Amino acid sequence: MLVHQTADPEVAIAEWDYDGVVTGTGRNFRVSNIQVSRVRGGKIVASRDYHNHAFMAAVMGRLPALIAALTNSDSA
Structure with a gap:
């Protein structure tokens, strides 16, 4: 894991990868993630997680x- 400090002392950005296995196929994979967190008083008060949804x-x-869900004009 890699943690980045920011200009805001309450905000930190963490990067990490995790490994998994698709149980139906046995396929192994690794996906990268980023989390942006706001910490106040030693507690996480807000966070956003980002990963590659298309890859997953x-x-x-x-x-x-x-792709069908994203391009379906009925869902817009």
Whole structure:
């Protein structure tokens, strides 16, 4: 894990990878993540997590469904 300090002393950015296995196929994968956290009084008061949703959908065999959901004009 890599933690970045920011100009705001309450905000930290962490980067990490995690490994997983798709149980249906046995396929191994590694995905990168970023978390932006605001810490106040020793507690996380806000956070946002980011990872590659397209990659995760592809690994799980759900990329066509994700693309269809994103391009469906009815859902806009």
